[in-house]
Every structure is written in structure tokens, then in C-alpha cells.
Amino acid sequence: MENMRYGNLIIAHSPHIDAGITTQKIMGHVIIALLPALVVSGFIFGMRAILLTLVCIVFCILFESLFLRVTGRQDSINDLSAVVTGMLLSFNLPSSLPFWQAIIGCFFAIVVAKQIFGGIGNNFVNPAILGRVVLLISFPSTMTSWPLPKTGFLHSDMATGATPLYELSKGNLENLPNFSEMFIGLHGGSLGETGALAILLGGGFLLFTRIITPQIPLVFLGTMGLVAIVFGQNPLFHILAGGAMLGAFFMATDYTTAPLTSKGKIIFAIGCGFLTMMIRLFGAYPEGVSFAILFMNILTPHINRLTEHKVEGVA
């Protein structure tokens, strides 16, 4: 037998190096990207907005770890995906929503949408969107009473009013905010969706760090603008109003529930943008981003099948 100096070396299949990116790092980037919108929301809607966000984060983590413990699954709390879900869910809620209702939303997001289908990577709809839609259908009154903006972190005034999209659907055009107000976020709405500038900042950060690719946000918002023009509406208004920005940059770009290839992503984003506008213009609800993304999430497996890559040289 041959001599040796060292035995029992690690055996593994190649490659033996990696790019150093982990699920945890990706989720960490998303959390950082959501922070500007959170700060703006605290500024516009007061401490209640930040408190609601914290409640959602804590309960998402709690539900996830409880479920993992009860079912004996591998502990995956450290991947931070529950934190992202909690933040996104709260961003889609009015800041005045009672905490107990938000906690029900967390349960549906984490347990029903995500864990029952196999946990991270296996859910077929975006957990935060499912949570929001369940709340919207179950508690229509609290889910559609929108606190009016009143800048400053410490105010506790809870006057409510309508969102720009609601005003539009009722035809009250004189009540619409102007574009600089919409850009900064000084109008009624869900707590994290109003600050277009902050969302753009976060989305730009995700694009720059290559956590997301530009296809979905650009095509999503582009399609919305185009449909708005076709129906004689102001495209910029529709892009800035409601959850369009938040949806395009943070919700529709969710890895698991969006198609895999860039062709698929474009089809998906066109569908999202088109359906959003159809719901806004002709539907029963003033806002349609959540429903549009939810519907396209369900179509994602089929889009994947349709846009499978061809291998070069294969007939």
C-alpha cells in the first residue's frame, strides 16, 4: 500500500468553491430594501404603522417556528424569510388595523400559504398577498378605512379617509392628490405602499445588488401605464397610486411564485399589469394589485412549462 501523510480528506463532488451568496443574505437584502419605505410610513402614519409592522414580523416568526417544531421539520427560521413575509404583509395593511386581525393575516400567510405547501420555496402563492386577501375579504370595513397622512412620528390622530384610487373609482377627481404628494407618499393607503420614492430607492438597491432582475418591475409598471393610456387615464397616476410600486418591486418579484426564465417573467409581468388595470377600471374593488399577482402566481407553473429553455443544438 502507498504511503501517505494525510488521510480522511473531505470528498465532495465538484465544484469546490461557491459564490458566497446564501438565502439568508438574499432575505437580508430584501429587508434592507424595505427599510426606507418603513421609515417613510412611520413618518406619514405615525408610530402605529411601525408597531403594526413589528407585530406582523414577530407573529410570522412565531407561527413559522411553531409550525416547524410541531411538524418536526428542519428549522429554517434563520433564512429570515418569515421576517420578509411579515414586513410585506404589514406594508399591505392600513396602519389602523386592529392587531388581532393582523395576526390572523400572519397565520394565513405563514401556515396556510407557505408551510402547508412545504415551506420556503414550495408555496405556490405569495404568502403576504394571500394574508392580505384573506383579511380584505374577512374584514372589509377595517381593511378599507385608510388613516389620512399626518406627518411626524408621534401623532396619534386617527382620522380616516379614502385612497386616491377610491376617489378615482367614485369619480371625485378634484380630491386627487398632486403628483409630488403621491411621489413622497402623502395620501391615504396601506402603510407601506404610499411612499413611491422610498420604494423606488429599495427597488433600485435590489436591482443594483442583483437580488432581482429588472424584467418584472419594468414590464409590470410599463403595462399598467400602457393600459392607462389606452383607456384615456393618466399613466403616472396609476403607477404611483395604490400598491403598484410595492407590488412590482417586492411582491411580484418573489422568487418562488414568479416564473424562472426571463421570457416567463415578462409574460407574468404583462399579466400582472394588465389584470391590475382591468380590476381598477372595471372591477368591484378600487385596487387590484394583490388579486392580479395572486392570479398570475397560480399561472406561474404553466408559464414555466411554456417558456422552458431550449438547449442549443438539440433538435
Added chain:
Amino acid sequence: MKGIFAKRIKGVELLDHKNTKNMKTEPISLPDKVYLSMVQHIGLRCNPVVSEGDHVDVGQPVGDTDVVFSAPIHASVSGTVVKIEKIMSIMGSMDRHVVIEADGKQTMWEGVKPPVVTDTDSFIKAIRASGIVGLGGAAFPVSVKYSPKNLELVDSLVVNGAECEPYITSDYRAMLEDTEYIIEGIESVMKWLNLRRCYIGIEDNKPEALAKFFKALEGKYHIKVVILKSRYPQGAEKIIIKETTGKVLPPGKLPADIGVLVSNVATVGFIGKYMQTGIPLIEKRITVDGGAVTTPRNLLVPLGTPIYKIIEACGGYKEKPSKILMGGPMMGRAIYHDGKPLIKNNNAILALTEKEAFIEWESPCINCGRCIRACPTNLMPVLLNRAYYNNDFMEMKRLNVQACIGCGCCSYVCPSKRMLNMVHSLGKSKLKEMEKKQ
């Protein structure tokens, strides 16, 4: 349609870690024993043609077979055959090894003389006798590669000088130190196989090598140097064919089927030298690097030298190695102890420390699609991974797993550390097995 609109290859950008690129290749002091495996190529194993107690000289054949799909093995040192024993190879099979105790004289075998080549047949015969295999890493017997059924269709030679793996600089040193031999090798391959064109593909992170070839090839219009963007896996056979000739190699086809032969620079360099000296393949230029090695170097090492001897020539281990690779970090093979002998297709030995070798455990796939964007052959590793864990090999076949070139880009970029490349290898071998049964 070249220029800025040219579609760049997918793949990944790697830190090149070419720490040894300015280190001249130096010969290693003779080992006291060499272990010559009878399988150092793809194909059928050789049988020992010497027996225990025989005296052998440098360059004397010690293993050969009548089967064409093989390459003979030659003694890399002069001395006595002390043993012919079965040792487990790094692939896990028990192979016979001829163990030669060196006498230190390095007397050349009387049969070593420059080959007399008069036509294609005698050229192929000479190539077979030299024991040369593809030195890029695949170890495909060159005599087999150079005698395809449809040789009359083949018109171009692609010489692979990309060396896109991190750490390895042995091909780069060969290009600087053996420029003349490489060009002579190209000329003789082109002459005897009636090829019209030759492309040498070199990555743009090797400007000295590019300059040297541009200068040496002035006036030789049939040999063209192609500057490749340095990006992994630029040196993969399929990729370099496309980048140099523009032809697409369909999966399951040999390059000869589309009129191309591909050889590594080290291979053609060896052929050039062999045509002059007649010395068969007995030593190998390798890069020794990695965090556990005291002084990384480029060495000229006799085949069959145990790896710990090679590391000793580099000042030994700086710290405890936890993974030792034959080849580069992207496609190299991890070996389980350092007594394994050097074989023909090794171009690097990397001894990695615990910190370098550690890769996190697998976590669930999050469908981010990074593997799809990285795959240079346009596969969808995320779907292949799912199909594999569903035991759905027909689905893997439908997704063209057989087109995987094993470059490892998918696993490299995976945030969940899925072992995608391994899954592809397993899928490929399972499908091969299933096809055999039918």
C-alpha cells in the same frame, strides 16, 4: 455579428487566484518510488508488460493493450519494478499499478527516438505510441480523437489555451515556455491530418501569452489566435468551439462530427516536442497551490509521483489540508488521501484548508433562477433537481440533462447550496444505465 452585440457566454465570473502565474516551471527532485496506474485515460485498461523484478529505463512501456481505445503507459523513472499491486484509484475502482523503485540514473530507454512519420496512418501510430491523452483534463486518448470515422470532413483544429479554472497556471506557463513546441505541434497535426485552419483560443487575462503567440505566428495565416473574454467556463470544449469557429456542438456528438478537433495547448505542445525527441508522456507540468501549501509552485513532475511528495517539493503543508483536489476548484476531483499518484490528466494539485474547503449544507431551493442564468448550455438545473428528487429520470432526459458539461456554474451560484452539478452527474449515469438495459 461580432462586436459589442456579440452574445457573451453565460457562465460565471470567478476570482482567478492565479498566484503562480509568474513562477517558472521547475523539475521536481526524483521520487524514490513511482506508482504507475494502468488506467490513466478514458477507455480500456492497460495490462502490465513488465513483471516484478524487471529493470526498466525512462520511456520504456510498462503497460499496454491491443485495444485501440487506450493509451500505453511508460516508465517515468529508470529503476526496478518492485511490485505490481492493486490500489484503489481516485475513481473508486481497484486498478493495477506498476511500482518502480528509482535508481536515480534516469537512463533513457534505447527505444526512445524521434518517430518517423510519412502519412496519416504512421502519424496516428506515433501518437498512440507516445501515450498521449487529452491533457486538458478529460484524458481522452489522442490517437482515438485524431482518427475519427469522418476525418475527411474535419477541417479545423481548435487549440484550447483558455485555462478558465481558478488557481491553475500550468497551461499558461506551457504557452510561455513551450511556445515553439506548441506551434510545431499544431503544424504537424495540421499537416498529417490535412486540416486547413487552426484557432488558438486564449483568455484575455493572459496578455503575455497572447503577445507571445501573436509575435510567433506573424505571417502564419492558417493559425489564428482568438482572444476570449475571461469568464468561466470559456475553456469547455463546447464553448470554445463556438467562440472560436462559431459552430454549435450538439449534445452527444463528437467535435469531429461538426468538422472540428479540439486539443489542449499542453497536448499539442507535447506532440511538438515528441516529434523532435521521441520521449513519450512521462512527466507533467502541474500547478501546486491552495491555502495549505507553503510555497505554491509550477512543477514538472514524473507521472506516478505520490502527491505528498509533490507537496513536499513545495515546502510541505503549511497547515492541515482538509480537501485535496486533482484539478481546479470548479471541476477537479477531491481525493481521500495524499498518497495517490499523479496521473496523466492532472494539471493541478490544490490542497485546501478547512476554511477554503467548507461549503454550507443544502437548504431548500427558493427557485431564484440563478442556476438557469448561469448555465452555459442553457439547461434548467432547478427543474432537473426537482425531477431527480422525484426519481423522474424521463423528465431529466426531456430536460436534456445529457447536454450538461459538468462545469459546476449552477452549484457555484446557488444560494441554497444545492448540489446541482452532482445531481446532473447522477442523472446522466442513471440514464446511461437505463439505456444500456434496453
